[in-house]
Amino acid sequence: MKKLLLLTLALTLFMSGCWSRVELEERIIVAAVGFDTAKDPDKIEVTAQIIMPGQLGTTDNGGGNSKEAVNVYTDTGYNVFDALRNITRQTGKKLFLAEIGVFIVGESLARKDIGSVMDFIRRDAEPNIRSWVVVVKGRAKEALETQLTVEKVWALQITKMIQAAKFNAKAPMIDILDFEKATRSATTRPVVPVMTIGQEKETSQNSMYPSRKLVLGGSAIFKDYSLVGCLDEGESRGFLWIDGEVKSGIVVVPHPGGEEQLMALEIIRASSEVKPAISNDGNMSIKIKVNEEGNIGEIRPDHIELFYPENIKMLEKAKQTVIQNEVLAAIEKAQDLNADIFGFGEAVRRKYPKEWPQYEKKWDELFPLLDVQVEVEAKIRRTGMIINPQPD
Amino acid sequence: MLPVLEKGIIPVLKGAYLAALFFTETVVMLMIIPYLNRPSDVKRAVVKGVITVGFFMAILMFIIVGLLDGLIADINFPTLKLARYIKLGELVERVEPIIMLAWIGGGFIKVTVFYYCTVLAIAQWLNLRDFKSIVLPIGALVTVLSIVLWDNVVQLVYQISGVMPPYFLIIQVGIPTLLLILTSLKGKGEKHR
Numbered sequence: 001m002k003k004l005l006l007l008t009l010a011l012t013l014f015m016s017g018c019w020s021r022v023e024l025e026e027r028i029i030v031a032a033v034g035f036d037t038a039k040d041p042d043k044i045e046v047t048a049q050i051i052m053p054g055q056l057g058t059t060d061n062g063g064g065n066s067k068e069a070v071n072v073y074t075d076t077g078y079n080v081f082d083a084l085r086n087i088t089r090q091t092g093k094k095l096f097l098a099e100i101g102v103f104i105v106g107e108s109l110a111r112k113d114i115g116s117v118m119d120f121i122r123r124d125a126e127p128n129i130r131s132w133v134v135v136v137k138g139r140a141k142e143a144l145e146t147q148l149t150v151e152k153v154w155a156l157q158i159t160k161m162i163q164a165a166k167f168n169a170k171a172p173m174i175d176i177l178d179f180e181k182a183t184r185s186a187t188t189r190p191v192v193p194v195m196t197i198g199q200e201k202e203t204s205q206n207s208m209y210p211s212r213k214l215v216l217g218g219s220a221i222f223k224d225y226s227l228v229g230c231l232d233e234g235e236s237r238g239f240l241w242i243d244g245e246v247k248s249g250i251v252v253v254p255h256p257g258g259e260e261q262l263m264a265l266e267i268i269r270a271s272s273e274v275k276p277a278i279s280n281d282g283n284m285s286i287k288i289k290v291n292e293e294g295n296i297g298e299i300r301p302d303h304i305e306l307f308y309p310e311n312i313k314m315l316e317k318a319k320q321t322v323i324q325n326e327v328l329a330a331i332e333k334a335q336d337l338n339a340d341i342f343g344f345g346e347a348v349r350r351k352y353p354k355e356w357p358q359y360e361k362k363w364d365e366l367f368p369l370l371d372v373q374v375e376v377e378a379k380i381r382r383t384g385m386i387i388n389p390q391p392d
Numbered sequence: 393m394l395p396v397l398e399k400g401i402i403p404v405l406k407g408a409y410l411a412a413l414f415f416t417e418t419v420v421m422l423m424i425i426p427y428l429n430r431p432s433d434v435k436r437a438v439v440k441g442v443i444t445v446g447f448f449m450a451i452l453m454f455i456i457v458g459l460l461d462g463l464i465a466d467i468n469f470p471t472l473k474l475a476r477y478i479k480l481g482e483l484v485e486r487v488e489p490i491i492m493l494a495w496i497g498g499g500f501i502k503v504t505v506f507y508y509c510t511v512l513a514i515a516q517w518l519n520l521r522d523f524k525s526i527v528l529p530i531g532a533l534v535t536v537l538s539i540v541l542w543d544n545v546v547q548l549v550y551q552i553s554g555v556m557p558p559y560f561l562i563i564q565v566g567i568p569t570l571l572l573i574l575t576s577l578k579g580k581g582e583k584h585r
Contacts, residue, residue, distance in 0.1 A: 130477055177463070177477070184462045353395035 027096040029053070031070060032155030033084075034140025035117050036106035038076040044109065044117075046083035047074040047141040048095055049155045056152060068207060069152040072145050080120040097126035101159040103133050103176070104195075106140040107227070115225035118183075121176055129177040132162045135220040135227065138197045146197065147211040161216040162193055169240050169249030169267065170217040170233040183225060187345025187363050191239060194218040194230060221339045229337040231330060238330025241290045241323060241376075242342045244272040250297060253322050255304065256314045264298040265319050268381065276348040278355060285371040286344050292323060295382040306388040312380050319378040327374045335368045344370065411449075413557055415442055416564035423509040468545070471495075507534065 034047040055069040073090050077083030088094055103121065105114055121127045136143045144155070151157035165171045171193035174182075182190035198213030219236040221229050231239060240246045248267050255261045275287040296306070296315070304311055334341050345363050349356040359366060397404065421438055425431050456470045459477060467473055475488040511530050515523035542548040 128476055129473060130479060177460070180463055181461055349398075350395050353398045 022094070022096075026093060028091055028093045029099050030095050030097055031099065031153050032102045032104060032144060032158060033097070033100055034104040034106065034136070034144045035080065035109050035114065036140050037108045037112060040076070043076045043078055044080060044083055045074060045076045045141065046080055046087065047072060047144045048084070048087055049144045049153075050091070050095070051099075051153055068147070068209065070154055072141075072209070074141055080117050081124070097124065098128060100127055100131050101155055102162065103127075103131055104140040104143055104158070105133065105135050105192075107135060107137050108139075110135050110220065110222070110227040113226050114222075118176070118180060118225065122180060127176070129180075130175050132159060133174055133176060133179050133192050134158070134162060134195050134216070135192050136195045136197065142197055142212075143195060143214060145209050146214055147207060147209040148214065149211075158195070158214070158216075161195070161214070164216070165193065165240075166247040167249065168217075169237050169246045171236055172219050172240060172243075172245065179222075182343075183222065185343070185346060186360055187340045187349075187367075188343045189228075189339040189341050190222045191219045191231070191236075191341045192222060194220050221334070221337055221341055223337075223339055228339060229333070231333055234326050235330045235333050238326035238328070239334075239341060241270065241292075241327050242272055242274065242288055242330065244270070246270040246292075251294065251319055251322055253315070253318045255300065256318050257304070261300050263296070263300070263315075265294045265315070265380065266297040267292060267294045269293050274342065274344065274347045276344065276351050278348075278352055283371070284348065284359065284366065285373065286347070288327065288372065288374045290323060290327060290374070290376045292319075292376065292378045293381055294319070294379070296380060296384055301388050304388075306383055316378050316380050319380070320376045323378055324374055324376045327376065331372050331374070335370065338364060338368050340367050344372075410553055410557060413560045413564070415446070416560065418442060419564045419568050420505060420509045422568065423512055424505075507531070510534075 029051045030048045031051050032049045034049075036045040036047070038045040049070050049072050052067070052069055052071055055067050073087050075083050075086040075090065077086045084095055084097075103117075105117070109117075121131075122129060143158070146154065148154040148157045151160065162171070162173055165173050172191045174190060174192055179190045179192065182188045193216055195214055195216045196218075198215065201211045201213070217233045217236070219231045219239065220227050221231065237246065237249065246267060247270075251265045251267060252262050253265055255263055270290065270292040272291070273287075273289040275289070276284065277287065278284050299306075304315070306312065331342075340363070344367070345360070348359060352359075418438055418441070421434065425434050428434060452471065452474075456474055457464060459474060460467060460470055464470055471491060472488055475491040476486070478487050479485050507530070511523050511527055514526060514530065518526075520526065542551065
């Protein structure tokens, strides 16, 4: 017994595997990282928004010398890792990357190349491959230095803005893993949400960070790690319809009859099917079926009598046209850019694995001319809390 | 996951060959059999163990391939990536310590078994009365070899998956089978039972 005890004690001496531990107060927790081009064309500018834990619990109402819960540090280096380590020259502590919620890429760098940025994120042990990716029109540094109001940790608000796509369906959501998966696919191209920076508002005096409006909407298409084109919000939703990623949102539909008035129809659920077909003479076509269900959200009641079922059918038809146009616009833009963002190539590969190799090589020539048929079935289920009374 | 068997059965067999070789490591159990209380139960226990491990491995691989898809080939620790990906709402996150715990625990047990068998085998080979005297020297040797044998991870992975398989096959399958055949020819196997 005594021997066993001694052995256990000896083991605790040698086997405590904490040689690389870092105390919590020695960590600097990074909430978001932004990447930009630097003035020196060989260099890259990395901006880190770090959390100041001491400021998290305090209330801002005190006025006077309230401080932000985050701080922003920027430095340049020849690549991401170099720049991140250069930041320690300012902070004095090593940056902890595991809590990063979102990676922000400035437009100029996105247009250049983010291949090695993605490699760093996936190679380093700390960053999570589940973090979101977003492209900023402008500089990532500006976006990260923008003071936001809803969340104390501004990066958290950016994360929530990305996730709000499930309420508005105006931008895609993509994490590091999906980005890399799409990039590695022989045909598919990743689509990344886009954030725009608005004009500077009046800044409160006790803050060194300006207050601006950040808006998330639209998307950017990447090809071999560089940005090749953008989709606007409507086209982005068209992409989401095809991808089956529309969770909710508002479809704005002109009143049948009164075109100048617009009504709002809420999306409740949506799904899609992508069916490739190869005819006997080797021609390929893609059939897309989008199923959508929704409720009436807002209309001018004097324009339409909701009492009659055939009028609901009319609304459904009008909604169908709007959705169809969004889908077609997305396809047209993607074909213009020759970027298979919908994964049509993968769909063909799954259905025709034997024939696929001969199509794979010439996919770049095939895709822009691909025959895509879109069928939309839109339903209206409920009219909300009110229904129009029967007309006299 | 689709299409199944896109490039035919050959790549699958190539992968299965490597994976199956890891299961042949169960051959070390032969070293322990003579020291068990009920050697007759060994067959059932080993088969049970292999089937259970194989079952869970298959489930795990299914999930990993489903999640990582084309990226699986260049990720060093897919299981760890999988664990870090797990996020159930805001509630269940960062479960990778559990995986690491199981992993390191499993690794520890595996090293222990292999170490014990190595020591035992060398003691028998040198006709030593007691294996205890060579435990520490072998341990020192193993420690040194673990540092000296491979310069980097790429070398290690290349050696295990690119160079060693034929040797694994000979040592873990060939030699035991040969011995089995020889002993059964000599009729010794029957006598012992």
